[in-house]
Amino acid sequence: MARVVVAMSGGVDSSVAAALVAEAGHEAIGVTMKLLPGSPTGFGCCGSPEDIGDARRVAERLGIRHYVLNFDEVFERSVVDRFVEDYVKQRTPNPCVECNRSVKFGALLRLAEAYDAPKVATGHYARLEEGPNGVRLLRAVDEAKDQSYFLHSLTRGELERVSFPLGEMRKPQVREKARALGLRTADKAESQEICFVPGKDYRGFVRSRAGDEAFKPGDIRDASGRRLGTHEGLPNYTVGQRKGLGLSGGTPYYVTKLDGPSNTLVVGSLEEASSTRFRVGRLSKISGALPRSCRVRIRHRGDLHEAQVEENGPEALVSLAAPANAVTPGQSAVFYQDETVLGGGTIEEVLG
């Protein structure tokens, strides 16, 4: 009987993941990760204070052991600090990617190994498939729930020690399974907020961490340099944003660029907010070199764009076959071939 650590957030997905691991005859060990100092887990996706109790009760129901373990220091360092830093540097971060990389499939995976658990299971919607060249990461069967985008940074070695029991299931089936097992989380609402940001106010959170100096007002200009208004600090905005710019006029303006050195918010037409070429950093690859042409996703659940990829050490240059709206520095670019995730990285710079 293999020991499997199951990351249980107190939501329905990880509850059912735990149930499936136990049903498969493994020794399931439920672990709820305490990510924030003070509150037991988090505010949103990773559990509000009540979620810890739900995870515990589900584990009791399933007859598996459950522990609450503290990961607040690594979470703070690798996810929260980086999140704030990204906004201050005019980037729009992707904390779930960072959390998967450093916390769930970093610190937790290492701890599981210390506990003689060869595998860690989570409630992520993604599939793993053993092939002749090792394990492959595939999109989930449930397209609407697919979370493979957030998992692109896992190495093959890490993927070999991971299990995603929900990859073949659709969300309604997961809820049905939870109901059939009498799990209290069966009808629990989804939460989409950032788990460490109270409410949905990420701007207030960044300001509380980075201070008012990160929110200096500046000019809003178009590409020709014409001044259109005043912005309230660059961390308030993201590329492609249309609402909340405070600009009146006929044609709608979109944010095209956050220019840090001049503290300028550059806006333009929808065409101007679209780009075809960008540079990707922190490149990670699951199965060796990337093919010259593949498809790329530039935001969670976004379109799959046809692309040419030119690898350059830890970086890659990506050229899209057709312009994509709002290519946003800080977001992940994830490469796919059909169902398979090839790897990905962070969008560093939009080139045109």
Added chain:
Amino acid sequence: MTRAVYLDHNATTPVRPEVVEAMLPHLREGFGNPNSAHALGQGSRKAIEEARERVAALINADASEIVFTSCGSESDVMAVYGAAQAGFNESAGKRSHVVTTAIEHFAVSGTCRELAARGFEITTLGVDENALVSPESVSGAISERTSLVTVMTANNEIGTIQPVAEIAAICRARGVLFHTDAVQGVGKIPVDVRALGVDMLAFSGHKINAPKGVGGLFVRKGVRLAQLIAGKQESSRRGGTENTASIVGLGVAAELARKDLDAHAASLAALRDRLEAGALSLDGVRRTGNPALRLPGTAHLCFQGIDGHQLVVGLDLDGICVSSGPACHSGATELSHVLKAMRVPDEWGKGALRVSLGWGTTEEDVERFLASLKKVLGKLRQSATI
């Protein structure tokens, strides 16, 4: 899976079979209300008074000075709140000062916070690096407004035993009531309320192999306390129908503890020393607390750069029950208030492990613990370096 090794006796203890046997008749046919006039009630009353005698004998009190409660925490609240409030009332508000320490159990510290919220002045004394409270600091803190001093007998985390007799003597000389939370001391070390000279002393059943849900407070004759639970029971000190079966269990446990107290303490200390020596032979391990003045069954270790709770979980997965601090704090990796008060550095204090031995602990348990500790610690250190 083999039997789990239980080394968490400061959290709670197994109920001894003699205790269970003595309790059963009172959960079955002997269910009478001890306050009833009929024979069934009289049977329960007799059993409770016998238990009171037994508990009194363990701490050299008079049976009339023992008040049964629901737990050690209730006993502490009864003493601290009861004495502070009574002192305030009887002095027409002039006495509104309580002296306590930074290492008390939450039952005491939480009550002091509550008193502070109601306008009392609380002085919280610090401790030295071994968690010892100095009698001089107690003396210095007492003023004419002081009604009560409360200092625990033995610390639940690290086991340090306080100079209770000295502190009690100071309090008596200054005309101030003295309470001690002796939940971890009674039944493990000799506790004699006359020799100590205390006015109140709290104890608990489940720390000495009786069940949970019963405890008691020694209240010296003549000490007046404001009542927490109104009612005529327990000499009008604590209302509520007595928990006959558990009180009987506590009585039997007290007698068992008294009979072989010294021999048991000596054998536990020997096992504890062996365990400690084994643990200290590993790298990056430190002992916390005063090596001389401490409970015989308690070992407190700090592991440099380790998350104590992760260590506890790893040991549990290996069949070893221990804790990283008081049971009430599980899950957190923050430094306990006791280690903070002792100014233990973070890199050591976060890796705290409390190993507490008790009735039934064997040499084999100690060896199994040491083997697991070595294995789990090695793996955690390895995973931390990746």
